[in-house]
Amino acid sequence: MSDTTVTNEKKEPIMALQGVSKYFGGVHALEEVDFEVYPNEIVALVGDNGAGKSTLIKILAGVHQPNRGKILFRGEPVEIPSPRAAQALGIETVYQELALIETRDVPANFFLGREPTRGTSGIFVDRKKMVEDTVRTLKDLGIVLPSLRTLVRYLSGGQRQALAIGRVMPWGGKVIIMDEPTAALGVREARKVLDLVLQLKEKGCSVVVISHNMRHVFNIADRIVVLRGGKKAGDRMKSETTPDEIVKLIVGAEML
Amino acid sequence: MEPDKPFSPEEDPARFQKEGALTRFARNQLATLALILLAMVVVLSLSTRTFLTATNIFNVLRAFSWIAIASFGQSIVIISGGIDLSAGSNMAFSGIITAMLLVEGVNVPLSIGAGLGITLLIGFANGLMISKTKLPPFIATLGMMSIVRGFCYGMTQGWPVRGLPRSFIALGQTDLSFFIWRVPVPAIIMVCFAVLVYILLDKTKLGYHTYAVGGNEYAASLAGIFTGKVKNIAFTLSGFLAGVGGILMTARLGVAAPTAASGYELDIIAAAVIGGISLTGGEGNVWGALIGAAIMQILRNALVLLGFPAYWQPAAIGAVIIGAVMIDMYRKKSI
Ligand SMILES: Nc1ncnc2c1ncn2[C@@H]1O[C@H](COP(=O)(O)OP(=O)(O)OP(=O)(O)O)[C@@H](O)[C@H]1O
Ligand SMILES: [Mg+2]
Numbered sequence: 036m037s038d039t040t041v042t043n044e045k046k047e048p049i050m051a052l053q054g055v056s057k058y059f060g061g062v063h064a065l066e067e068v069d070f071e072v073y074p075n076e077i078v079a080l081v082g083d084n085g086a087g088k089s090t091l092i093k094i095l096a097g098v099h100q101p102n103r104g105k106i107l108f109r110g111e112p113v114e115i116p117s118p119r120a121a122q123a124l125g126i127e128t129v130y131q132e133l134a135l136i137e138t139r140d141v142p143a144n145f146f147l148g149r150e151p152t153r154g155t156s157g158i159f160v161d162r163k164k165m166v167e168d169t170v171r172t173l174k175d176l177g178i179v180l181p182s183l184r185t186l187v188r189y190l191s192g193g194q195r196q197a198l199a200i201g202r203v204m205p206w207g208g209k210v211i212i213m214d215e216p217t218a219a220l221g222v223r224e225a226r227k228v229l230d231l232v233l234q235l236k237e238k239g240c241s242v243v244v245i246s247h248n249m250r251h252v253f254n255i256a257d258r259i260v261v262l263r264g265g266k267k268a269g270d271r272m273k274s275e276t277t278p279d280e281i282v283k284l285i286v287g288a289e290m291l
Numbered sequence: 292m293e294p295d296k297p298f299s300p301e302e303d304p305a306r307f308q309k310e311g312a313l314t315r316f317a318r319n320q321l322a323t324l325a326l327i328l329l330a331m332v333v334v335l336s337l338s339t340r341t342f343l344t345a346t347n348i349f350n351v352l353r354a355f356s357w358i359a360i361a362s363f364g365q366s367i368v369i370i371s372g373g374i375d376l377s378a379g380s381n382m383a384f385s386g387i388i389t390a391m392l393l394v395e396g397v398n399v400p401l402s403i404g405a406g407l408g409i410t411l412l413i414g415f416a417n418g419l420m421i422s423k424t425k426l427p428p429f430i431a432t433l434g435m436m437s438i439v440r441g442f443c444y445g446m447t448q449g450w451p452v453r454g455l456p457r458s459f460i461a462l463g464q465t466d467l468s469f470f471i472w473r474v475p476v477p478a479i480i481m482v483c484f485a486v487l488v489y490i491l492l493d494k495t496k497l498g499y500h501t502y503a504v505g506g507n508e509y510a511a512s513l514a515g516i517f518t519g520k521v522k523n524i525a526f527t528l529s530g531f532l533a534g535v536g537g538i539l540m541t542a543r544l545g546v547a548a549p550t551a552a553s554g555y556e557l558d559i560i561a562a563a564v565i566g567g568i569s570l571t572g573g574e575g576n577v578w579g580a581l582i583g584a585a586i587m588q589i590l591r592n593a594l595v596l597l598g599f600p601a602y603w604q605p606a607a608i609g610a611v612i613i614g615a616v617m618i619d620m621y622r623k624k625s626i
Contacts, residue, residue, distance in 0.1 A: 098513060119515035134513040136506035138573035147503060148514030150496050158495050 047110055049074045049241055050095065050126075050210055055104030057090050064090040066265045067104070072210060077232060077242045079252040082262035082285055088245045089131050091262065092212045095243070096128040097121035122149075127208030131215050131245070133199040137188040141180055144187055145169040145202045168205065176201050177227060192219035200228060211235055212243045217251060229255050249278045261285055320567035320575075320619055324582045331589050339596045347592070349466065349475050353543055355588035356477035357382065357536040358555065359581055362562040363488045364414075364532030366580040369563050370492065371525040372505035372572030373428035377417060378533040379555035380439035381410040385534035386541030386551060387443055389459075390452035399459050407534040413439060414530015421526065422519030428526075436556065443549040451548040455541070463542030477539045481581075484532065488577040501525060506573025533559075561608065562587055565615040586611065 048071035057065040065087045072078055072095075080088050093099045094106070097115035105112050108124055115121050121128070135144050142165040143150075151161045151168075166183060173180065178197040180190065187195060196219045203211065213232070217225040225248075232242050232255050246252050252259060253273060261269040261284040269284035335342040342348075361378050368375045389406035393399065413435065420431040466473035492498040503511040504521045512518050541547045564570060565586055566579025590611060591604050 096513075117515065118513055122515055128513075130513055132510075134507070134510035136503050136510055136573060138506035138569075139502055143499060143502070148500070148511070148516045150499050152496055158497075160494060160496055160499055162494075 046073050048072055048107070049109060051107040052091070052094065052101070053105045053107065055091075055094060055101040055106070057087075057094065057099055058102050063265050065094075065101075065262075068262070068265070068267050070260060070267070072241050072243055073258075074241055075236060075239055076257040077236050077244060077255050079256035079259045080243060080245045080262065081247070081252060081259060081281060082268070086262040086285075087265040088262055089214055090265075092128065092214055092243060092245065093130075095121070095210070095212060096126060096130075119148075122206070122208075125207070125209035126212065127203040127206055127210070128212040129200050129203055129214060129216055131218070133195055135187045135195055135199060138186060140186055141173075141183045141198065142166050142169045144198060145172070147202070149206070172201055172205050176204065176231065193221060193224055196220055197224065200231070204231075208240065210241045210243070214245045215247070216244065217246060217248065225251065249281065252281070253278055263287055320622065321578055321582065323618065323622075324566060324579065324586070324615075328582055328586055328589070331586065331593065335589070335593050335596065339593075341596055342592070345473070347596075349473070349478075351585075351588050351592050352478040353463070353475045354591075355584045356475070356481040357540040357543075358558050358562055358588070359481050359536075359584035360484050360539070361529075361533040361536035361555070362559045362566075362580040362584050363484055363577050364529035365559045366563045366566075366568050366575065366577055367488065367492065367501060367525045368428070368529045369560070369568050369570060370505045370572060370575055371501045371522055372508060373421065373522060373525060374432065374560065374570070375414075375417065375526060375529045375533075376429065376432040376556050376560075377413065377435040377439055378529060378559045379552045379557075380436045380443065381413055381530055381533035382537030382540060382552040382555060383443045383547075383549065384413070384439050385410045385537035386547040387447060387452060387549065389538055390455055390541055390547035391446070393455050393459055394452060399456070402459070403538055406538055407531060410534030410537070411527055411531040414527040414533075415523065417530065418523035418526035422522045432526075440549075440553075443551075447547075447549045449549055451546045453546050455545055455547075460542055460545050463539055463544070477543065480535070480539065484535065485577055485581050488532075492576060497521070497524065502573050504572075558584075558587060558608075561612045565612060567615075567619050569619070583615075586615075 050072040052068060052070040055065055055068050055070070056063070068087070068091065070091060080091065082088050090099060094101050095115070097118045097120045100116070106115060107113065113124070115124065118128070136147060142162070146165050146169070151164045153159045153161045169183060176197075178201050180194055180198065187198070190198065196216065200213065200216055216228050220228060229251060232244060235242050244256070256273050259269075259271050259273060259276065259281055260267065261281060263285065268287070269281070271281070361382060365375055365378055385406035388409050389402045392402035392405055417432055417435055420426045421428050462476060465476050467476060467479060492501060500511065500516045500521045503514070503516055504518045508518055537552065540552065544551070562584035563575070563580045564583070566575065566581070566583030568575030568579055587608055590607055594604055594607055595601065
């Protein structure tokens with residue numbers, strides 16, 4: 036880690052967890068996990084249900100604080116005490132639970148927590164800008180919603196997922212985290228999301244993607260990290276592994 | 292996002308256009324409520340000779356302005372996902388504090404300021420209990436309701452505070468002239484607060500966050516919203532606005548009784564709920580609470596004018612609450 040010369044072989048991670056553990060009461064969600072995100076790469080995070088994937092990304096996103104271990108950002112130890120702190124570092128997150136407000140319309144969800152304001156007072160919301168920016172981003176991403184005024188309550192599962200993904204795009208995050216972004220999507224829409232992930236990489240972002248779909252993982256990932264029972268069970272470059280090996284790592288050798 | 296298309300956009304731009312006026316109207320709980328209110332006014336005007344007299348209208352306006360102002364604060368709390376049962380006690384308490392100071396010879400603005408300041412602090416204490424110790428709002432404000440009522444009795448030894456100066460009573464009993472109309476001061480104050488709360492909820496960042504916290508607290512916190520702060524502000528405003536209502540009530544009645552506004556918390560909550568503010572949070576607006584309060588007061592007035600003994604009022608109000616919420620739920624399902 037002290038070697039800062041950037042070569043193709045060994046770049047310095049933009050973000051890293053070192054020996055991170057997270058407990059929920061008696062549940063050991065994560066134990067002594069090391070995890071790195073390198074600049075401009077797509078990392079897939081895989082593992083069975085309850086393996087600790089969401090817990091891990093929520094530590095990166097400032098939602099959970101680790102009980103033990105360190106977080107490094109661009110080589111510096113940091114604390115990420117809140118989602119806002121993560122956003123300030125350039126970490127954008129699409130949560131598995133989507134984190135939308137069902138009783139609010141599309142622009143209000145699009146800008147949730149980061150509503151643009153008029154003038155310099157920071158008090159009055161610039162609704163016009165919200166609507167315009169929402170329309171533009173959704174259009175750019177090819178996301179079709181019935182009407183901007185629709186409450187999220189009336190959107191379909193796939194539309195909600197598209198909205199949850201679309202809204203993190205305009206903020207220029209350097210690390211984009213997506214927890215099962217294709218879970219509710221049809222084949223065509225899932226393909227679009229995978230394309231979007233590849234474009235984010237082209238633009239220089241790093242993307243952490245959680246998925247249970249091996250095809251998707253092998254389509255887009257540069258590196259695959261496997262969690263099993265809260266521990267890291269494997270960390271492979273895609274070019275050096277096979278879906279079979281990854282599946283074995285996920286379920287554990289003893290089951291085969 | 293750069294404008295060069297990441298995907299071939301195949302959406303129809305027309306889809307982004309605004310929906311038709313009719314859909315918006317049907318979706319609008321307010322429109323329905325306004326119609327109900329209008330229907331009540333028409334029926335009463337035709338069936339009684341007294342309803343449409345200026346005196347009666349003004350009495351209705353005066354009587355519901357206290358409840359309405361308190362229910363604006365309640366609306367903020369309910370929209371943020373909480374409930375404030377201490378509102379009725381706060382109304383009585385702000386009146387008592389103000390009245391006690393006035394009787395001691397303190398000037399009017401200072402006395403009112405103290406009454407409002409106290410209920411603002413009580414609201415803040417509610418907010419702290421709920422955001423810091425994670426007490427459910429129902430429990431925290433139920434306790435506060437009783438504590439504050441206890442102070443009302445304790446500080447007055449159970450006696451009403453009388454002998455308030457004319458300059459104070461004028462606040463509740465004066466009418467201002469608008470062209471041919473004379474409008475009671477409390478009604479004007481009510482409209483001012485309605486506009487302020489509307490702006491707060493609909494136009495400000497804090498308002499957006501209030502809806503977000505009530506709609507889905509966890510999602511709001513994941514989006515970086517400081518949910519505790521939002522709740523704190525909501526309860527503080529509810530305390531303050533209940534205080535305003537209490538002062539207008541005291542000025543109108545000319546006496547601050549420790550039993551005043553007993554049970555009003557339910558009317559205040561009912562006004563919000565009739566007005567389409569969902570108790571599950573995240574929905575509704577202040578105009579709903581205003582119309583809800585008006586509907587309740589006109590209903591009370593109607594029962595009196597139509598010759599029903601006052602004893603039957605609670606039953607009628609209860610039926611209206613249930614009916615209004617059922618209509619609202621039906622609408623949400625059907626659209
Ligand atoms: N907030 C919480 N409180 C208590 N336990 C939790 C909490 N969050 C996660 N856990 C537990 O931690 C473990 C890991 O959960 P996590 O959500 O990280 O799994 P996951 O790998 O994302 O699973 P899935 O594929 O089902 O999404 C589980 O046993 C879960 O029950
Ligand atoms: Mg998960």
